[in-house]
Amino acid sequence: MSTKTLCLLFIFSCIVVQECKGREARGYGGNGPPVQCNRVDCPSSTVIHSEKEFEIRQYKPAIWVTAPSVVQSSIQAGVDKGGEVLYNYFFEENNGFVDITGSDRGPGGIPDPLDADVVQVTLPKSRYAAVRRVDGEVIDNLVLSHVDILRNDLKRTSYKFATDPRQFTYVMYDQRNWAQGYEVLIWLN
Incomplete structure (x- = not known):
């Protein structure tokens, strides 16, 4: 076997080992x-x-925003209805700015919903x-x-x-x- 072939085999085996270790660590x-x-x-x-x-x-303890329980004939219809309620909260119906892609950690927490269907839920301690x-x-x-x-x-x-x-x-x-x-x-x- 040439030195070049051995080098390529070594690099390939390192990549495989690294990939396996990464997969194990990710559950x-x-x-x-x-x-x-x-x-x-x-x-x-x-x-x-x-x-x-x-x-x-x-x-961990947190405040989450949740749509109301949605009763629909299918899961897709429920997701669509609940998603619409939450989308409106994030983009329109609140008393402040909500960053939909990140945590709102400013003073006072997340903005209050203007729609009674949207509820802020404080999760229990655990x-x-x-x-x-x-x-x-x-x-x-x-x-x-x-x-x-x-x-x-x-x-x-x-x-x-x-x-x-x-x-x-x-x-x-x-x-x-x-x-x-x-x-x-x-x-x-």
């Missing part, structure tokens, strides 16, 4: 959180349990969620199948009694980049 079986998580787009959390297909997160990532569109069958998978995954852990099996939250906030769109998370609280 979710190598598909861990996008690099911007816990910086701008994602609420601050600590992973307290991680498996290949899901993780248990502890969220809030836990079982989280499963779904790459794909908001399609009822896809979402519901992943909710079932997460519920079944939790049944074989010590967290099986800590979740409410009747409710789930569908979250779209982990934007990897503009081309790929949003990652979708399913929470069982």
Whole structure:
């Protein structure tokens, strides 16, 4: 083997090792959180349990803005309605400026909503969620199948009694980049 070939093999093996280490450190079986998580787009959390297909997160105290519970015939219709309410809050119906891509850490916190449907929610001291990532569109069958998978995954852990099996939250906030769109998370609280 020539020196050039050995050099190329060495560089290739270094790249493979680095890629594997990066995947291990990111959790979710190598598909861990996008690099911007816990910086701008994602609420601050600590992973307290991680498996290949899901993780248990502890969220720190925070004020979040939430749309009302939306009753619709499909998940897509609910996301559209709730998203419209929150979009209006961020861009029109509030008493101040809201930076939609970053945390509002100024004095007094986030602006007060002018729409009664939008509510500021203070999370309790610690809030836990079982989280499963779904790459794909908001399609009822896809979402519901992943909710079932997460519920079944939790049944074989010590967290099986800590979740409410009747409710789930569908979250779209982990934007990897503009081309790929949003990652979708399913929470069982």
